[in-house]
Amino acid sequence: MANCIVAQSGGPSSVINATLAGIIKANQLNPIYGRVLGGINGIEGILQERFVDLTKMTEYENLVLRQTPSSALGSCRYKLKRDNLEDFEKIMNIMEKYDVETLFYIGGNDSMDTVASLSEYAAKNHITNRRFIGCPKTIDNDLEQIDHAPGFASSAKFIATTAWQCWQDVNVYPSSRKEVFILETMGRDAGWLAASACLSEIVDVLIVPEVNFDRDTVLEEIRSCIEKKSKCFVVISEGAHYPDGTYVSAGEARNDLFGHAVLGGAGKELAQMIYDAGISERCKVQDLANAQRCHASEQSLVDVTESFRLGMSAHMRSSDPKFTGKMVSIRRRTDVEEYDVEFTAVDADRVANFVRNFPVKWLLPDFRGITEEAIEYMRPLIQGTPDIIMKNGLPEHTVPYYMRDCEIEKL
């Protein structure tokens, strides 16, 4: 019986490990592969033959893995280039050496390009007994050919929860005190994450990359909000930019006490604009930074369950010898009223290197937030709270495999 490799790539998410857990569990339910090997640090570690054997993971380990954020197998930013044939040959040789029939690659659109290029290479070279299958993940929700990307909903839930809580925080002082709160989220090209803050229903001003930043309009909206209720809650994507493409965060360097230039994030730059315009003397900035992609305490049950099942679906489909160059995808059912999904397969090269933006038609004019339709799209995704296994007062987590001395012997 041949083996399979699972590896992870790109930025972490709160549920990327659930897809890994799904593949492992599916192989226990129906052992298509003799061994499920975890590839350490994505394609980069596979090229170095760094593997762990995950075949016999216990149910408890599997449950803990599902609730562990970030990539338990480690990640990489290494990208296969189609003209670097050496890498492709090496991967085929390693797969042969370890008797690996299928490589599951969990990641974003760069990873889908890896899947597509490996599968193209195999086809061109008449290698028919190797399959390459992509499992999507990205908190940014900017993947094409899928209703929503696993990982997005848990980040959205964290962002919306934090927005609500920070809004509670900023409002506690008497209304005479003017105050602007700015929440900065990730999202270089796509505004999904920033928009998800609107699930809290308290966002006054929303700035996403899909609409050029217009200083005057934004400041006018904030000023009018402050005049009306003395507080204003702003959400801004890190990728907010001017019409010429310059990032808001690329604003002027300021010198700190030590004479060093300090570049602020988009939120800090906006705060400075607000000070300069005399709109409010108080601006607090909360940059969610890394926490928004790894704060698994806000895992959405829908998200983690779908991610797990997506892994199972990928494993089950992979028994078809012709199933290669595909990404397993999620389609929202339209034949039923309540929210439900079905798993499908799409060609990986239709996902690779595309970006799906937040629909501009879902944005209200003048940076005033999002439409009801957008809320209806996102709301079902953040439902449910998984039971979290705790240890010593903190969530129990899988110790990352890339840190363990448990790599399998090189054959």
Next chain:
Amino acid sequence: MANCIVAQSGGPSSVINATLAGIIKANQLNPIYGRVLGGINGIEGILQERFVDLTKMTEYENLVLRQTPSSALGSCRYKLKRDNLEDFEKIMNIMEKYDVETLFYIGGNDSMDTVASLSEYAAKNHITNRRFIGCPKTIDNDLEQIDHAPGFASSAKFIATTAWQCWQDVNVYPSSRKEVFILETMGRDAGWLAASACLSEIVDVLIVPEVNFDRDTVLEEIRSCIEKKSKCFVVISEGAHYPDGTYVSAGEARNDLFGHAVLGGAGKELAQMIYDAGISERCKVQDLANAQRCHASEQSLVDVTESFRLGMSAHMRSSDPKFTGKMVSIRRRTDVEEYDVEFTAVDADRVANFVRNFPVKWLLPDFRGITEEAIEYMRPLIQGTPDIIMKNGLPEHTVPYYMRDCEIEKL
């Protein structure tokens, strides 16, 4: 039957409302007071006779209140000054007008000063039928005369959880990539919050206000850590300062209405030092900012339960006509092996305007973290996860009373 007022002051926490909920519930179990009035925006709103009637809150509302972060009654930074007799007279008159026998004030050490000064004023003026009782809260854990302050543990749990998760995040890339992660916490004078990150057991370098910032030693520790394992996880208090008292974040410092410095930015300053010293080309900074005091999703069950019971204890003790000028406190039991507490009372003026620092003897040398004794002190406080009532995928929250049109008619 006379009435009581409950009000909240100072910065928000994840469990300050649990103390309010405890007072309300205790009065339902044993109606000492005809009405439990919520004072809006602390002493400032009381002076304006802004009240809501909380007497008949339902059990569901009470449960939701306990899980709602920040101050549902609003807060203030208004401080009674002992030489401003007008305020004191006005408060006594308002209490008489509304037939209020007891004022419960939930807050930090500024609030305990309010309790002490009101009680002193009443004593001096032979006003014997008014009682002033303090209920402690502060995420900073810097109150004297108490084992630990309600609110600290939930923030500690959020910080330690986030530290663990961010550490997972920063480590996913191959070990050849050098990277420093800097987590910045609140804590102007006391390092409790920063130290609590060490509950995650992954902190390499810890910088708190209790030990002067020593640039050379800190950078040397980070450099040695990077050389050893190519990653380094640093936690720094916003109040980290040089021997002459200058804050590390001095470039960003401003003063608030009380003349306290508004901090934030120590992490960014440190990142710049790391770049300048050529230790690592990658430094990520996560400033937990407001989220650490209002991210109620990480409420510790121990913390929220103790806060609730502390409110009940304050209410029950207040039936004693002589119980005034006191703060209800928490003492850790030493007569049993497992963690347990008892509630006591201390003079509010022994708490007011003091700061309890993180014990220097609990700090390891050269900014290397904290001792096992410190961990043993904190670990029991973060235990347990409350069942959270959800709505639409987000935690159900009490709509702040200061935003409602439900103020009671002025008599």
